[in-house]
Structures are given as structure tokens and as C-alpha cells.
Amino acid sequence: MKVLLRLFAFFVFTFGYSQKTYVFDQLATYEVIHFKDSIQIKNRTFIDQDITYKKVYLTNSRDNSYLCILKELDNGLYLLDFKDYRGVTFNVSVSKSDFEASSFLTIACKLISSYINPYTEQQTKNYEFVQLKDTSINKTPYYRYKLTSNKSKRKKRLKLGEEFYLIDKNTTNQPPTLDFSTAYEEWKTTKEFQNGMLFEKHFIDYYGNLDSKERLLNIQKIKKEIRISTDCIITKYL
Incomplete structure (x- = not known):
């Protein structure tokens, strides 16, 4: 559920409380395109025209275990879609002007949910990153990878596609931003995927x-910082 609150409603006195602080030092803006379909495919919504929009990530350049997607809403609001892969998530709306003017916000326990990641160690056995030939765009070199199912029968039965990644080779001091749980869990287990800023990803469906x-x-x-009280039941592990 999207909860509408102004930013100052999040601010609480924190004396005597232990807090988990999420630090964000980058705001990365991506252009997203969902391409129109040429044919109707069973069990999939038909898109009759390209859909383009901007997607904004708040990230930490040293830690990709958490991220926040910032979406601009009507009436001067931002929707913050936060996810910590270790077990915390929330989805709240805040005033755009208040958010931009403030260096931190504190999230009340009642707004936090447990993030259950279905793509655990067991699920990584079904997928793998495959390193492809490096490429360059406008003289900038990139690593290339694809995330694919490693079980052909399962891939055929579920009609699974493949996701491709371009990683900037000049930014190996930071881990890639991965907003798909499967990709993040697989990245943790593989030594093939080099660090670097995510420049592009694209998805090729089962039909090519x-x-x-x-x-x-x-x-x-x-x-920017997001602070969560460790007194919240679901954050006891932090």
C-alpha cells in the first residue's frame, strides 16, 4: 500500500534509540523503453506502442545490497520504493520539495515491511551469468554479460527470456546496481561478473x-540518508 505522508512526519527524536542508517551518495537516472509487440503472445499483455519513461535510482557506490527507486508522482510528490535485499522494504510517498531540501529521513516502524527474497541460494542454481565479448560505445569500454536459465527444459517450459548487461569498465571501484533479485543473488555467488557502473540492460524474451x-x-x-530504528521487529537482524 502506498502511504502518503509529508517528510516532516518521518522525523522523530532519536535520542536513546539505535538506528540502521542507509547512506546514498549517487542519484542515477535511466531511460526505460518497453517496446511495442508485433504479435500477440499467450499470457502476456499486448503493448501496441513503445512506452518510455525515466527511472531514478538512489544508490550507494560501495554497497549494492540496498537501493531506492525514486518515482515522481502528481501533485509534487515522490514515491520512494526502497529495498534492502537482506530483509527490509517500504513504499512511501513524500513531498518532493521536503525531500530535496532535507539530508535524511527516518521511517516509522509501521511503514516498514519484511522483504522476502524468493531468489535465495537455491534459486541461483537455476540461473547463471555468462560473460560475453566486451564492447565499446563512443570509445567507452564495457563488459557484457547475460543472465540466463541454465536448465534448458525449465527455460522452454516457462518460456524464460534473457537479460543482458553493459558494465562500464572505467568504474570498477563500485558494484553494479541490480534491481532484480535473481541478478543480485547470482552476482553474489559468481566471480565472473566484474564490478562497474551499470550503463545499460536489455531483456530479450523467449521468442527473440x-x-x-x-x-x-x-x-x-x-x-542522503534513510534511517530505520532497530527497535522495529523486522530489523532486529541489523
Whole structure:
């Protein structure tokens, strides 16, 4: 459920409380395109025209175990879609002006949910990253990878597609931003996937069609924090 609260409603006195602090030092904006379908495919919504929009990530350039997707809503609001792969998530709306003017916000326990990641160690046995030949765009070199099912019968039965990644070779001091749980869990277990800024990812469906593409537009340095009380039941592990 999307909860509408102004930012100041999140601010609480924290004396005497232990907190988990999530630090964000990058704001990365991507252009996302969902391409129109040429034919009707069973059990999939038919898209009759390309859909383009911007997707904004708040990230930590040293830690990709958590991220926040920032979506601009109507009436001067932001929707914050936060996910910590270790077990915490929330989805709240805040005033755009308040968010941009403040360096931190504190999330009340009642707004936090447990994030259950179905793509655990067992699920990584069904997928693998395959390293492809490196490429370059406008003289910038990139690593290339694809995430694919490693079980042909399962791939055929579930009609699974493949996701492709371009990773900037000049930014190996930071881990890639991965908002898909399967990709994140697989990245943790493989030594093949090099660190670097995610420049582009695109998805090819089971039938060989380009389904969607996400490409980096720009990066901004920021200083933002999200704070969660460790008194919350679901954050006891932190």
C-alpha cells in the first residue's frame, strides 16, 4: 500500500534509540523503453506502442545490497520504493520539495515491511551469468554479460527470456546496481561478473524479441540518508 505522508512526519527524536542508517551518495537516472509487440503472445499483455519513461535510482557506490527507486508522482510528490535485499522494504510517498531540501529521513516502524527474497541460494542454481565479448560505445569500454536459465527444459517450459548487461569498465571501484533479485543473488555467488557502473540492460524474451531496454542518462553526487530504528521487529537482524 502506498502511504502518503509529508517528510516532516518521518522525523522523530532519536535520542536513546539505535538506528540502521542507509547512506546514498549517487542519484542515477535511466531511460526505460518497453517496446511495442508485433504479435500477440499467450499470457502476456499486448503493448501496441513503445512506452518510455525515466527511472531514478538512489544508490550507494560501495554497497549494492540496498537501493531506492525514486518515482515522481502528481501533485509534487515522490514515491520512494526502497529495498534492502537482506530483509527490509517500504513504499512511501513524500513531498518532493521536503525531500530535496532535507539530508535524511527516518521511517516509522509501521511503514516498514519484511522483504522476502524468493531468489535465495537455491534459486541461483537455476540461473547463471555468462560473460560475453566486451564492447565499446563512443570509445567507452564495457563488459557484457547475460543472465540466463541454465536448465534448458525449465527455460522452454516457462518460456524464460534473457537479460543482458553493459558494465562500464572505467568504474570498477563500485558494484553494479541490480534491481532484480535473481541478478543480485547470482552476482553474489559468481566471480565472473566484474564490478562497474551499470550503463545499460536489455531483456530479450523467449521468442527473440527485444522486450525492454534501460540506459543510463546521467549521474549526480548526492548526500542522503534513510534511517530505520532497530527497535522495529523486522530489523532486529541489523
